[in-house]
Amino acid sequence: MTVESIFPRLEALLPKVQKPIQYVGGELNSTVKDWDSADVRWALMYPDAYEVGLPNQGVAILYEILNELPATLAERTYAVWPDLEALMRAEGIPQFTVDAHRPVRAFDVLGLSFSTELGYTNMLNALDLAGIPLLAVDRGDDDPIVLAGGHAAFNPEPIADFLDAAVLGDGEQIAIAISEVIREWKGEGSPGGRDELLMRLAESGGVYVPKFYDVDYHPDGRIKRVAPNRSDVPWRVHKHTVMDLDEWPYPKKPLVPLAETVHERFSVEIFRGCTRGCRFCQAGMITRPVRERSITTIGAMVENGIKESGFNEVGLLSLSSADHSEIGEVAKGLADRYEGTNTSLSLPSTRVDAFNIDLANEFSRNGRRSGLTFAPEGGSERMRRVINKMVTEEDLIRTVTTAYSQGWRQVKLYFMCGLPTETDEDVLGIADLAKKVIKAGREITGSRDIRCTVSIGGFVPKPHTPFQWASQADHETVDRRLKALRDSLRGDKNYGRAIGFRYHDGKPSIVEGLLSRGDRRVGAVIRAVWEGGGRFDGWSEHFSYERWMAAAEKSGIDVDWYTVREREENEVLPWDHLDAGLDREWLWQDWQEAVSGTEVEDCRWTPCYDCGVCPTMGTDIQIGPTGKKLLPLTVV
């Protein structure tokens, strides 16, 4: 069966929409395979606009790996903006891939990567546009397996009814394994239909199939238990961990879009995982242990990526890039190699210490020196102990003083508001800190031409973190504290003008909180929001708090119960049957230590504190140094 391209019909609509280039595909290094050459066909979706989705590393890596398999093809699809959606509905054009413009419903798998829960309504919209039934139980043998991955998939319960399956953790190896299971099953003539395929996937313990698990509730609404409803389905589903990043040096052929996207650079993950132990950070908890990519592989990937893409910026990604055991050598080696080529290097650096400034100096050797970002996260020493962000005020002042003295004019400071145990004074402490930063900067430079920007994010308690039991601050409290902070900054005659202030109101965090720690009953809210026109909830111009609250009320969901309510130790959490490797008792103990302000050291340099991941998952910390150096290359 050959599947026809919908492009001729789409093309007639493109002159009528904004930024039509995002829908036409044709990116450098994109792949179009013959439909009939493949036994297993994946449509990969990043459920947001093309400009956000295209640079996503997870999708890009899986796209490349799957297309490298001989009998597998993978294409990409993104959320379409409302202007095109309206035209597609009027003309009966289904959700399509941008590579060969094939209808998504024709594929074997629709794989969705969720970096954030705010993409859920976009998933429902894509399913509907594709002509795929929204509920997994309504799907037939002609429908794709709807499969979720990404960090939000560590608690897929709010979208469990819409998913056929979910996978936790690194996608490289499991995507290949799933492809193989599907290929075998199709080769046998698809015995037992869709359910047998899902059983084969579920039996392995590496793929979560929500409908094979039943959830029972207590009369008060808490979960009583989550249990498999078929024999052969394991009680718990485990995350996946790629143990040798040097064996998986992707992307090798980076996608280069024609349309403008949010990140215009070639990115290399220099390590995965983080054991700094920041208690608010879900990414740090669920990606353990730390696995470094070696300096030589990094060097080779950067060289290849620049050559293949023509990008003039390289990003060295990870959760805390300055922590790579050979980051100094990497920075110097790359800066030497690309000196004079107008290739800039960037490091998403968040650690507050002078070493970071040495790195930044190295990276900006032949470029501009504009701003540095640090993330103290909490405004007071007490707050930072609670969240285990081990930065003292002295550290911060010393670091920014060094930065200003070495010619940096602007420092950006990132904080959170609404953290557990937070008081008004903790948040007002942010203003004091910012003023001290400016004061120190003026003293060291003798100039008033320095700035500091304070940027605030709302804290949302996340599953698989010590704060999974915590009460989320209500939006009134967050807004009141932010207003007091703003007044304190703006009202200061001496420093107010040197300090910028960026923040969002607290309402979106409540919706994110509902979706992050929600259970299967929250699915009705997501569906009602989508039916009420909800799309692109990560975009403030499309997000509507009122629509979410109205949908929750209509669905009989008490939002406070899911967000501001503190959980007790023994309450069954909706994601307890999904195993990120973290020992539940350790998480609880870390939560108790948070409340008492006790810090935990990084296990890379101090003894193991038994978070549970390595023994449960059979993994180990993999760090250098390797002692190797980057060889200079002949660069054009």
Next chain:
Amino acid sequence: MQRLRVRYAKRGRLRFTSHRDISRAVERAVRRAGIPVAYSAGFSPHPKISYAGAAPTGVASEAEYLEIGVTEPCEPGRIRDDLDGSLPPGLDVLDVVEATVGGLADRLEASEWDVRLPGADWELAETAVAKFLAAEAVEVERLTKKGPRRFDAREAVLRLEVPEGTDRTAAQVPGQSCVILRMVVRHVIPAVRPDDVLTGLRLVADFAPPVPPEVTRLAQGPLDASTGALADPLDLDRDITRGGEAGSAGEHVDG
């Protein structure tokens, strides 16, 4: 510093690229191809690539022009092949010459356009074109970034015809016949685009095609005032580089 003048096409689905999209794609292609592009000095250096008269988003073109400054002498034929190989299919390099005298933009006096109107009526198109050409002036309005702007769309149109044959198929509606308009329009300020001419046709004769038109720029260059024909704007550079006399191309080029 050697400067290279490049003629390129924007074809098929890549006609939906905007001017900014193209400039990013060209910068990256130049880097991938290893062309020794010159950079501006200063705080944030940028490659010396300049564009002349880019076709609007959604409009295809066989005749777009840009100029690249390079730090060491390059052979134009090699640059054509390397740059073409590094650009995505649909952005196709057609011609490269070494720049000689004068500015390229000044030579681009007019454009020839091909406008395909799927499902439109041939006779109605004929009538509308005749009425349009007979008019002294046809005032149209277009929404610009500064708000609605009124201007004459008639005077800049040097030639407008409906060639015989309606059996050509527009890419966007397979199988459906379409009316083709051919026009030569002088570059004036404010610019008169093919869609302004279509607006004019609607105003003078109520001629309105049923679906959006498919527009292609076929050529742009120096204008032969007597015949209304367009010459190749790169001919002058080619002639001078060959060491030959400036020749006929020189006649219709002035600075």
